[in-house]
Amino acid sequence: MPIPHRRPDVEETILPPDYQRTLAAGPVMARQVGEMLGVDISVRVKLEPLRGKLVKLVDRGWLRKLPDGRFTTRL
Numbered sequence: 874m875p876i877p878h879r880r881p882d883v884e885e886t887i888l889p890p891d892y893q894r895t896l897a898a899g900p901v902m903a904r905q906v907g908e909m910l911g912v913d914i915s916v917r918v919k920l921e922p923l924r925g926k927l928v929k930l931v932d933r934g935w936l937r938k939l940p941d942g943r944f945t946t947r948l
């Protein structure tokens with residue numbers, strides 16, 4: 874499923890459920906999101922695709938990445 878760019882007329886309910894849960898989590902590290910979603914975070918190769926999804930949400934305007942590496946919702 875393609876992730877749309879965030880616009881005023883696009884609600885977060887259009888996103889897949891895991892993405893919606895990520896948006897609701899608040900400032901988190903990719904590892905914390907992985908725990909929340911049930912990803913085996915002890916294996917780096919499983920954590921990197923999740924980090925890629927978070928970066929995609931940043932690129933599309935749904936999240937922002939803080940200088941300390943945490944991800945949070947856009948204001």
